[in-house]
Amino acid sequence: MFEFSSFAAALGVYVIGTASPGPGNLAIANTSLNYGRTPGLALAAGVISGSLCWGAMTAAGVSALLMSNIQIILWLKVFGACYLFFLAWKSVRSALAHNATTVAKARAKQTRNLGFYLQGLGIHLTNPKAALTWFTVTTVGLSVNAPAWASFVLVAACALLGFLIFCTYALAFSAHSAEPFFARTRKSFGLICAAFYSMVAIGFLSSLL
Numbered sequence: 001m002f003e004f005s006s007f008a009a010a011l012g013v014y015v016i017g018t019a020s021p022g023p024g025n026l027a028i029a030n031t032s033l034n035y036g037r038t039p040g041l042a043l044a045a046g047v048i049s050g051s052l053c054w055g056a057m058t059a060a061g062v063s064a065l066l067m068s069n070i071q072i073i074l075w076l077k078v079f080g081a082c083y084l085f086f087l088a089w090k091s092v093r094s095a096l097a098h099n100a101t102t103v104a105k106a107r108a109k110q111t112r113n114l115g116f117y118l119q120g121l122g123i124h125l126t127n128p129k130a131a132l133t134w135f136t137v138t139t140v141g142l143s144v145n146a147p148a149w150a151s152f153v154l155v156a157a158c159a160l161l162g163f164l165i166f167c168t169y170a171l172a173f174s175a176h177s178a179e180p181f182f183a184r185t186r187k188s189f190g191l192i193c194a195a196f197y198s199m200v201a202i203g204f205l206s207s208l209l
Contacts, residue, residue: 007154010141014158017133018165023084023123023200024051025169030193031116032173033186034094040170042113046120047166051130052159058134059151073128077204080126084201087123088194095190128204 019025024047032040124130141154 006143007141007150007157010137010154011157011161013140014133014137015161015165017136018051018162021196023087023127023197024120025166026193026196027087027120027123028166028169029173030091030094030190031119032170033189035116037170037174039113039116040174041167042116043120044163044166044170046117046122047124048120048159048163049117050121050124050127051162052155053125054130054134055155055158056152058131058138059155074208076126076128077208080128081201081204083122083126084197084204087119088197088201091190091194091197095187095194 028040028044028047031043137158138151138154142150
């Protein structure tokens with residue numbers, strides 16, 4: 001049976017988990033702040049794609065099989081930690097190097113957005129918490145007797161909400177009206193992102209002990 005109240009509750013869980021600070025939306029904000037709107041949207045597209053991959057696998061039951069394998073979880077956490085440490089290093093380097101001139105030069109050079117898209121995709125695909133979030137969403141939103149199509153409708157609805165949330169991050173942090181404020185906080189924001197990435201990476205590694 002398809003229950004609308006449970007479906008709405010699952011959407012609420014997804015919105016709270018997606019809108020709250022995490023590696024994905026912090027990376028979108030940092031990229032939009034330093035390189036502009038288009039790179040930020042490209043990275044957001046990568047994050048959305050990664051989220052949609054986990055959602056589709058969860059709806060099909062594939063991710064449950066993957067996450068039940070201890071070795072897969074172990075290597076996913078290791079890869080995720082390494083990738084987050086890499087992002088932390090990039091954030092520190094950018095934060096310490098950037099000023100108004102270097103930001104303008106960096107934006108002028110960023111004509112290819114595939115790298116930003118792949119960065120966003122990598123953030124989400126190497127994050128085991130993304131799979132766990134989808135497990136929570138589907139558990140809340142779907143009953144045992146829910147029809148097969150309900151899981152894919154839930155994934156599609158969450159994907160649309162994720163698109164709106166991540167694109168809002170990109171547009172907000174690349175807005176010209178907010179540029180004077182962000183120009184003053186660019187360095188500190190980059191260092192905060194680096195610290196957050198490192199904390200999450202350390203959390204991944206410590207969970208293996």
